[in-house]
Amino acid sequence: MTLTSAPRRAAATLPVPPSRAPATILAVVVGVIILIATAGLDIEWTELGDVPSRVVNYLQLMFADPNWDKLPRALFETWRSISMAWLGAIGCVVASIPLGMLAARGVGPTWLRYLLRGVFAIIRAVPEVIIALILLTVTGLTPFTGALALGIAGIGTQGKWVYETIESAQEGASEAVRAAGGNTLETTRWALWPAAAPALMSFALYRFELNIRMSAVLGLVGAGGIGSMLANYANFRAWDTVGMLLIVVVVITMCFDLISGSIRRRIMEGARPRGMDRSH
Amino acid sequence: MTERATAPLQLPERSRRRWPAVGATAAIGIFTVLTCLPAIGGVDVDFSALVRNWSNGATKVNQLLHPNFAFLPRTVSPMLETLAMAVAGAAFAAIVSIPLTLWAARPSNPNPVTRQLVRFIININRAVPDLVYATVLVAMLGVGTLPGFVTLFLFDLGVVVKLVSEAIDSSDHPYLESGQAAGGTQAQINKVTLLPQSWTLFANQWLYSLELNVRISAILGIVGAGGIGRLLDERRGFYMYGDVSVIILEILVVIVLIEACSTALRRRLR
Numbered sequence: 001m002t003l004t005s006a007p008r009r010a011a012a013t014l015p016v017p018p019s020r021a022p023a024t025i026l027a028v029v030v031g032v033i034i035l036i037a038t039a040g041l042d043i044e045w046t047e048l049g050d051v052p053s054r055v056v057n058y059l060q061l062m063f064a065d066p067n068w069d070k071l072p073r074a075l076f077e078t079w080r081s082i083s084m085a086w087l088g089a090i091g092c093v094v095a096s097i098p099l100g101m102l103a104a105r106g107v108g109p110t111w112l113r114y115l116l117r118g119v120f121a122i123i124r125a126v127p128e129v130i131i132a133l134i135l136l137t138v139t140g141l142t143p144f145t146g147a148l149a150l151g152i153a154g155i156g157t158q159g160k161w162v163y164e165t166i167e168s169a170q171e172g173a174s175e176a177v178r179a180a181g182g183n184t185l186e187t188t189r190w191a192l193w194p195a196a197a198p199a200l201m202s203f204a205l206y207r208f209e210l211n212i213r214m215s216a217v218l219g220l221v222g223a224g225g226i227g228s229m230l231a232n233y234a235n236f237r238a239w240d241t242v243g244m245l246l247i248v249v250v251v252i253t254m255c256f257d258l259i260s261g262s263i264r265r266r267i268m269e270g271a272r273p274r275g276m277d278r279s280h
Numbered sequence: 281m282t283e284r285a286t287a288p289l290q291l292p293e294r295s296r297r298r299w300p301a302v303g304a305t306a307a308i309g310i311f312t313v314l315t316c317l318p319a320i321g322g323v324d325v326d327f328s329a330l331v332r333n334w335s336n337g338a339t340k341v342n343q344l345l346h347p348n349f350a351f352l353p354r355t356v357s358p359m360l361e362t363l364a365m366a367v368a369g370a371a372f373a374a375i376v377s378i379p380l381t382l383w384a385a386r387p388s389n390p391n392p393v394t395r396q397l398v399r400f401i402i403n404i405n406r407a408v409p410d411l412v413y414a415t416v417l418v419a420m421l422g423v424g425t426l427p428g429f430v431t432l433f434l435f436d437l438g439v440v441v442k443l444v445s446e447a448i449d450s451s452d453h454p455y456l457e458s459g460q461a462a463g464g465t466q467a468q469i470n471k472v473t474l475l476p477q478s479w480t481l482f483a484n485q486w487l488y489s490l491e492l493n494v495r496i497s498a499i500l501g502i503v504g505a506g507g508i509g510r511l512l513d514e515r516r517g518f519y520m521y522g523d524v525s526v527i528i529l530e531i532l533v534v535i536v537l538i539e540a541c542s543t544a545l546r547r548r549l550r
Contacts, residue, residue, distance in 0.1 A: 037367035040360065041425045042506070051421065051430070058420045076321040083315035083322040090312065125532055129411070129499045130512075134344065134528075137516065138337030139330055143323045148330075217411040220503055230412060231503070234419040242416060246408065253407040 062243030070241050074229065074248050081225035082252070084143050084218065085211035088150025092211075093204040096155050100162025106174070107166065107188060116159065123156030132218050146223030150211050161203045162196075169195035202264045209260050212253055340521055347529060348522030355511060355530055362507035363534070365425055365500070366493035369432025374486045376433075377440040378475075381482070384445035387453045388470045399445075406438040410496050411503055418504040428505035432497060436489040440482070447481045448474070480549050487542045487549075494538045498531045 102108035103116035123131065132149035139145040173191035182190065219227015226249060233241045318324040382388040383398040413434055417427035455477070459469035501509025508527060515523040 034367060034371040037364040038371070040364040041368055041429060042361070043424075043426045043429060047426075051426070055420060079315075079321035080323065086311065086315045087323055087325070125536055126528070127495045127499050127531070127535075129502070130528055130531065133502070133512075133516070137521075138333070138340050140333040140336075142326075142329065144326055145330070145333075147323055213409040216409050220411050220415055227412070231415055234415050237419060242419075246412070246416070249409075249412065250404055250407045253409075254403065257407070 058239065061239035062246065065240055066244035066247060067238070067240035068244060070244060071248075074226065074245055077219075077224075077226045077229045078248060078252055080143055081215040081219060081227065082212060082256075084147045084150060084223070084225055085208060085215040087147040088154065088211050088215070089204065089208040091148065091151030092154035092158050092207055093200075095151065096158035096162055097200060099155070100159040101166055101188060101192070103159060104163040104166035104192075107184060107192070117163070120156045120159040123153070124160065125156075128153040128214055129217055129221070132214075132223070133221060136218075136221065136223060141222045141224070143224040146215065146218045146225070149218065149223070150214055153214075154207055154211065158203065158207055162200060165196045165199045165203070166192055169199075198267050202267050205260045205264050205267075209257055212256050216249060216253075343521035344525045346522055347525040348520070349526060351515075351520075351523040351526050352530070355508060355527055358501070358508040358511045359530060359534065361425060362497045362501075362509070363494065365428045365432060365507055366490060366497045369429050369497070370436055370486060370490040370493050372429075373433045373436030373440060373489060374482075377437055377444070377486075378482070380437065380441045381444045381448070382470055382474070384441055385448040387448060387456055388466070388474050390466065398441075402438055402441050405434060406442060410435050411499070414500050414505040415503045423504045423506075425506035428497060428500045428507060431500060431505060432493050435496065436493065439489050439492065440485045443485050443488075444478065444481050448478055451477075451481075453477070483549055484546055487546050491539055491542045494535055498535070 099116055103113050103120065105113065108116070128150075131153040132146070135149040135152060136145055139148065169192060173195060174187045177187045177191045215223075215225055216227040216230070219225040219229070220231045222228060226245065230242065230245045230249070233245060314320070315322045316325050380398060380402070383394055384402060386395065389395045389398075410431060414427055414431040417430050421427045421430070453474065455473035456469060459473050464472070497507050497509075499509045499512075501507045501511065502513045504510065508531060512524060512527045515521075515527065
C-alpha cells in the first residue's frame, strides 16, 4: 500500500450542453428567407451605393433654401388636414364609445357582443388607407369624406380600446350600483362611465394624434389637405417647396403630439394637488 | 347627549370649481367650429353631397361585393414583391437599429449630447408619415421597389430604436455597474452585459416591425413604390372593382397570416 497515491478522482460528469441545433436551424432559415427576399427585390444593389449621395443631393435641394413663399397656402392646407383629423376623431369617438360599451362583457347581450367584436376585428385587420380608399371611391374625394373615412377606419381599434377599458374597470362599483337596484343603463352611467372616462378621453386624444398622420396620408390619395399639396409638388419635382412642406408637416405633427401628449398625461395622472397645505 | 345623536348629517360641500370642465367643453366646441369653416381651410361639412354621391357609390359597392377571382393569378407576383420589400426592409433596419438603439438609451450611452441628438433625429423620423416618405422617395429615386424598401427601412428604424431604447431605459441593469467596476469601457460593457440582456426586446420589436411592414408595404404602391398596392391603384384607375376587392381580400389574408405567425413567435420569446 502506498500512502502517497492520491485517491482516484471521479471522472467529472458535466451535464450535456443543450443542443444548439434548433437555434442554428432557425438562424439559417431566417437568413435564407432574408436573402431570398433581398434578391427578389427588383433593385440594382450596385446602385444602392450611390443612393446616399443622391439623397443628400436632393436633401440639399429641399432644405438648403426652402421656398417660404408658399407658406400661407401650406398653413391653409395644414388646417384642412387638421380639421379632417379632428372631425374624424370626433366621429370615431362618438361612434366607438357606445358601440365599445355594448361590446364589453356584462353590458350588452352576448350575441351583440360577438357581432360587434367581429366587426371591430375585421376593420382592424384592413389597413386604414385601404378602408379610406374604398370609402373615397364610393363617396367622392372631398375633405369631408376624408374625415368620414378617418372616423370609420378608426372604429376597429377605438372600439377595442373602449371595451377593454370598460372590462378592466368594472369591479366593485358596478356591483354596488346593481345592489342598490340600478339597471344596466344606470350601472353604465354611475359605475362604468366615471371609472372609464379619463382613459376614454385619453384614447380620444390619441386617436386625434393618429389621425393627424393619417390625414396627411389621405391627402396623398386625393382627399385634399397638406398631403395633396405635397403630392402635387413632389410630382412636379419642385424640391424647394417640397422641403418647406416637409418642415411644416414635421413641425405641426410634433407640436400636436407634444400638446396632446401633455393633456393626456394630465388627464391620466390628474392635477398636482393645490390648496392642500395646512398652513391656513 | 341626545342632541348629538339627532344632529343632521353633515354632507361635505360640493366642489364649486366647475370652470375647468366648462372651459374644456368650450375649447373643444370652439375648435370644432373652427374646423368646420371652409374659409380658413376647414372641412366643408356637406351631407347633401354625400347623399348625391351615394347613388353613384351604391353601384361601386355592388361591384366590390363581387370579387373577380379569375384575377388572382396576376396578383401573386406583386404580392411576393410586397413581402420581399417587407422582409428586406425589416432585416436591414434590424441591423442598423442595434448601434442606434445603444446610442439612444441612457444606460448604454452616458453622453447626453449624442444621446439627445440620436433621439431628436429619430423623433423627426417618426413625425413623417410612412406614405409621405414614399411619395418623396419615389420622386427622388424613381418608381419601383427601391423607394418602398428605403421607406420601410426608415420607418422600422424609428419604431425599433424608439421602443427598444425606452424599454432599455426603464429596465434594471444590475450588471452594468459590475462592468464599470471591472474597468470596462462603455463599448465593452454594452457588448458583454447590456446586449445579451436586451436581445428579447430587440427580437420582439423586429418581429413587430415586420408585421407593420406587411401592412404598410401593401399600400406603398399607391404612391408608386412597388408591390401589390401599385396593382390595386392601377385596377382602381381602370374602375375594375371586382379585381380591387380580390386584391383587398388577398392583402387581408396575408396580413392575418403574418400577424398570427409573428404573435406565435413573440409569445415563445417571452
